[in-house]
Amino acid sequence: MYPDHTTPTPPASGCGDNCGTLPECAPLAVPYVPFQQTGAKRYNQTDALNNGTLYPGLNLPFHIKSDGRNVVNGHLAELQALEFVLMELGLYLDTHQDDSEAFELYRQYAAMEKTAREQYEAIHGPLLQRSAAGEKTWTAWLKDPWPWNYVEGGTK
Secondary structure, X not given: OOOOOOOOOOOOXXXXXXXXXXXXXXXXXXXXXXXXXXXXXXXXXXHHHHHOOOOHHHOOOOOOOOOOOOOOOOHHHHHHHHHHHHHHHHHHHHHOOOOHHHHHHHHXXXXXXXXXXXXXXXXXXXXXXXXXXXXXXXXXXXXXXXXXXOEOOEOO
């Protein structure tokens, strides 16, 4: 790594992003995120999950695209898709807090996620530890298989 195999010289005080000795001060990456316009186009739930973003404008070409075969179907996949859309909309709203259409969409998806979570847990049991608080005993949480353990023909 260093030609004389010695410890590198400590960086100068006040080292900025454009100077220094690796790895202490030099930038390792310069991120780029395209600016999102208010009212940006959105993918549907399935396409958003497959592309890793809700917004086509953020679907950068260097990402590996899914052919859709690795997305699991069923109750848990539906719930994950809703949670993904909520996360993406929440991140968008962090920088576009005046977009009332996006906020209303966030509220709609939050209601859909709540209903889907309740339905999932009614069929398969608690999804999160805190969900077990509504059960009669803690063993409801410990019952196998857990939501993230794939079982042929379904999940927990």
